[in-house]
Amino acid sequence: MKTVQTSKAPAAIGPYSQGIVVNNMFFSSGQIPLTAEGKMTEGDVAAQTHQVFKNLMAVLEEAGASLDTVVKATVFIKNMDEFATINEVYGEYFGTHKPARSTVEVARLPKDALVEIEVIALVK
Numbered sequence: 001m002k003t004v005q006t007s008k009a010p011a012a013i014g015p016y017s018q019g020i021v022v023n024n025m026f027f028s029s030g031q032i033p034l035t036a037e038g039k040m041t042e043g044d045v046a047a048q049t050h051q052v053f054k055n056l057m058a059v060l061e062e063a064g065a066s067l068d069t070v071v072k073a074t075v076f077i078k079n080m081d082e083f084a085t086i087n088e089v090y091g092e093y094f095g096t097h098k099p100a101r102s103t104v105e106v107a108r109l110p111k112d113a114l115v116e117i118e119v120i121a122l123v124k
Contacts, residue, residue, distance in 0.1 A: 008058035010034035013110065018059045026063040026121045030076065031055040032113040045082045045114045049089040052117050057093075065121040070099040076116040080105040086115055 004019035012018060019028040033041035033048035041051040060066050077086055109116050
């Protein structure tokens with residue numbers, strides 16, 4: 001088992017790691033729209049979703065994976081009325097490759113984020 005840590009994504013804000021690699025599988029922690037410096041992204045749910053993907057791509061790269069090797073994504077959103085906007089941004093990052101996905105509306109996310117995404121990916 002290998003812990004994944006990169007300065008290109010925000011540090012964990014609790015007792016967990018950015019991700020773990022076990023055999024050839026990468027499991028990310030949920031990424032919220034914090035910058036690598038730990039500041040919350042200003043703006044609407046689209047801007048926050050873009051930052052979440054920037055963070056996911058950084059931890060995937062550090063793990064030896066990429067968006068193209070993601071097999072499962074879980075999306076947590078604060079307001080299901082924003083699903084279409086999040087889905088549009090999500091589609092910009094997952095074009096022809098469409099991993100399995102679950103989307104769940106939640107009452108609250110860390111730092112009052114509007115969106116959080118975690119992924120499972122194959123390591124190259």
